[in-house]
Amino acid sequence: MRYGERTALDGLSLAVARHTITAVLGPNGAGKTTLLETCEGYRRPQAGSVRVLGLDPVRERQALLPRIGVMLQGGQAWSGVRAMEMLRHVASLHAHPLDVDELGDRLGLGDCGRTPYRRLSGGQQQRLGLAMALVGRPELVFVDEPTAGLDPAIRRTTWELLEQLRTDGATVVLTTHYMEEAERLADHVHVIDHGRLLASGSPLELTRGGSVSTIRVVVTRPFPPGAPESLRAALGDGTEVTLLDELSLVVTGPADASTLARVSRWCEHNDVVPESLSLGRRTLEDVFLTLTGRELVP
Amino acid sequence: MTLDLSPRPAAAPLPRQVLAHAGMEARLMLRNGEQLLIAVVIPVIVLVGGVRGADRLGLDYDHPVVDVFVPGVLALAVMSTAFTSLAIATGFERRYGVIKWLGASPLPRTGLLAGKVGALVLVETLQVVVVVGVGLALGWDPAGGWAGALLAVVLGTAAFSSLGLLVAGVLRAEATLAVANLVYLLLLAGGAVVLPASAYGGFGDLVRWLPSGALGEAMRDALVDGTVGWTHLLVLAGWAVVGAALTARTFRWE
Numbered sequence: 001m002r003y004g005e006r007t008a009l010d011g012l013s014l015a016v017a018r019h020t021i022t023a024v025l026g027p028n029g030a031g032k033t034t035l036l037e038t039c040e041g042y043r044r045p046q047a048g049s050v051r052v053l054g055l056d057p058v059r060e061r062q063a064l065l066p067r068i069g070v071m072l073q074g075g076q077a078w079s080g081v082r083a084m085e086m087l088r089h090v091a092s093l094h095a096h097p098l099d100v101d102e103l104g105d106r107l108g109l110g111d112c113g114r115t116p117y118r119r120l121s122g123g124q125q126q127r128l129g130l131a132m133a134l135v136g137r138p139e140l141v142f143v144d145e146p147t148a149g150l151d152p153a154i155r156r157t158t159w160e161l162l163e164q165l166r167t168d169g170a171t172v173v174l175t176t177h178y179m180e181e182a183e184r185l186a187d188h189v190h191v192i193d194h195g196r197l198l199a200s201g202s203p204l205e206l207t208r209g210g211s212v213s214t215i216r217v218v219v220t221r222p223f224p225p226g227a228p229e230s231l232r233a234a235l236g237d238g239t240e241v242t243l244l245d246e247l248s249l250v251v252t253g254p255a256d257a258s259t260l261a262r263v264s265r266w267c268e269h270n271d272v273v274p275e276s277l278s279l280g281r282r283t284l285e286d287v288f289l290t291l292t293g294r295e296l297v298p
Numbered sequence: 299m300t301l302d303l304s305p306r307p308a309a310a311p312l313p314r315q316v317l318a319h320a321g322m323e324a325r326l327m328l329r330n331g332e333q334l335l336i337a338v339v340i341p342v343i344v345l346v347g348g349v350r351g352a353d354r355l356g357l358d359y360d361h362p363v364v365d366v367f368v369p370g371v372l373a374l375a376v377m378s379t380a381f382t383s384l385a386i387a388t389g390f391e392r393r394y395g396v397i398k399w400l401g402a403s404p405l406p407r408t409g410l411l412a413g414k415v416g417a418l419v420l421v422e423t424l425q426v427v428v429v430v431g432v433g434l435a436l437g438w439d440p441a442g443g444w445a446g447a448l449l450a451v452v453l454g455t456a457a458f459s460s461l462g463l464l465v466a467g468v469l470r471a472e473a474t475l476a477v478a479n480l481v482y483l484l485l486l487a488g489g490a491v492v493l494p495a496s497a498y499g500g501f502g503d504l505v506r507w508l509p510s511g512a513l514g515e516a517m518r519d520a521l522v523d524g525t526v527g528w529t530h531l532l533v534l535a536g537w538a539v540v541g542a543a544l545t546a547r548t549f550r551w552e
Binding site for chain 1: 300301302303304305306307308309310311314315318319322326329330390391394395396398399401402403404405406
C-alpha cells in the first residue's frame with residue numbers, strides 16, 4: 001500500500017479470528033489507519049489481497065458495509081447536527097438498530113444529546129463516533145484509536161463496551177498506541193511499524209518470551225558513548241540493550257540476579273553511577289521498544 | 299448492562315435510507331442561518347424590492363413588473379439552493395469527514411445522491427410556496443405554463459446541482475464557500491436570472507447561454523408567455539450533462 005513515494009503498508013500479512021478483540025499497536029505513522037482503511041474498502045491495495053468476512057472490501061463493498069461498523073479518527077458528523085440526532089440518523093440506515101437512547105446513555109451522551117456536534121468536547125465526539133459504529137449491530141467493528149485523549153473513567157466505560165461486544169458475539173479490531181489498552185482488551189496483538197508486522201501474539205505470549213525479563217538502569221549523569229554496546233558485550237549473548245534516553249536504558253534477555261550483579265559491576269568499571277537498577281517482567285512497552293527501537297508514545 | 303450488542307446487521311430498505319437522508323440534509327440546510335438567508339430571505343427581498351421600487355429603478359416591461367419578477371425570483375431560489383447551498387454543504391461534509399464516514403455506512407453513493415436530490419426538492423418546495431405566496435399577495439397573475447415551469451425547475455436544479463458538486467468536490471471547504479457565494483452574487487447581478495436577458499442589451503445574447511440566463515428565460519417563457527422555451531431547456535440540459543460528467547471525473551470524497 002503506497003501513497004506516491006511513501007510506502008504505508010509493506011508486505012503486511014495478518015488474520016483476525018472471529019469473536020475476538022484484535023489490537024493493532026504501533027506509533028503514529030506506523031500504518032495503523034491505512035491498514036484499517038484498506039479493510040474498510042477505502043483504499044485498494046497495489047499488491048496483495050484483503051478479505052473481510054470473506055468479501056473483497058472494494059469490489060463487494062455494498063455487501064460488506066451493512067455488516068461492519070466503522071469509527072474513523074477525527075470527526076465524522078455534520079458540524080450543526082445534534083449528537084443524538086446524528087445517532088438516530090445512522091440508526092435509520094440500518095434494519096435492526098440498537099435502542100438509540102440506551103446506547104446513548106451507556107456512552108454518557110444523554111447530557112449532550114441536543115448539543116450541536118461542533119460544540120461537543122473531543123471526548124464526546126469520540127464517544128458519538130463509537131456509538132455510530134455500534135448502532136447498526138455489526139458483526140465486525142473497526143475502531144481507530146477509540147480512547148485517544150479520553151479521561152480514565154470514560155476509557156474504562158469504552159473498554160467495558162468493547163469487551164461486551166466480544167462476549168455478545170461480535171469481532172473487534174482496534175488500533176491503539178496505548179499499551180495498557182492492548183494488554184487489557186486484546187486477545188491478539190499485532191505490533192506494526194513502518195507498515196511492517198513486527199510481532200503477533202496474545203499479550204501474554206508477547207511479554208513472556210520464555211524467561212525473558214528486563215532490567216532498567218537509570219543514571220544520574222549521561223551514559224558514556226558506546227555504553228549500550230559495551231554493556232551488551234559484558235552481559236553476553238541473548239541480551240539486548242536499548243538506550244531509552246541519555247539517562248536510562250533497558251536490558252532485555254534472560255535477566256536474573258546474576259545479570260543484575262553483572263550490570264552493577266559494569267557500572268562500577270565504567271564510572272557510571274546508577275540511581276536505580278530494577279528487575280521487572282517484560283511489558284508490551286519493552287517488547288515494542290526492542291522491536292522498533294523507539295518509544296510508543298513520544 | 300441491558301444493552302444487547304449481539305450482531306444483527308442489515309441495511310434498512312434503500313427507499314427508507316434515502317428518505318431519512320433527504321430529511322436530515324433538508325433539516326440541516328434550513329437550520330443554518332446563512333443558508334436560510336440565501337434560500338428564502340434574499341429572494342423575498344428581491345421580489346418585494348423589485349416590485350415596490352420598479353418606478354424608481356426605472357423598470358418598464360410589456361407586462362406588470364410582478365409578473366416578470368416572480369418567475370425570475372423562482373429561478374433565483376432554485377439557483378441559491380441547487381448551487382450555492384448544495385456546494386457549501388457538500389464542501390463542509392467533505393471537510394468534516396461526513397461523506398467519508400457515510401461511505402462506510404449502508405447508504406450507497408447512489409442513495410447519498412438521491413438523498414441530496416430529495417433534500418433539494420424539499421427545500422425548493424418550501425421556497426416556491428413562500429415566493430408564490432408573496433407574489434400572489436403583490437398581485438401576480440401567472441399566464442399558466444406550469445408544465446414548462448416545472449421542466450425548467452427540474453433541469454435548472456440538475457444543471458446547478460451538478461455544477462455545485464463540481465465546485466465542492468474539487469476545492470477546499472473555505473474556497474467552496476467563497477466561490478459559491480461569489481458566483482451567486484455575480485449571476486444575481488449579471489446572469490439574467492431575475493431581470494430578463496433583454497435588459498442587458500447586447501450582453502443579453504451571451505448570458506442567455508449561462509445556466510442562470512437559460513433558467514430565468516425558461517421560467518419567464520412559461521409563466522409570463524405561457525410557452526415552453528425549448529432552447530433554454532436544452533441549454534440547461536447541456537450544462538447538466540457537462541457538469542455531471544466533470545463532477546464524476548473530479549469529485550474527491552475526502
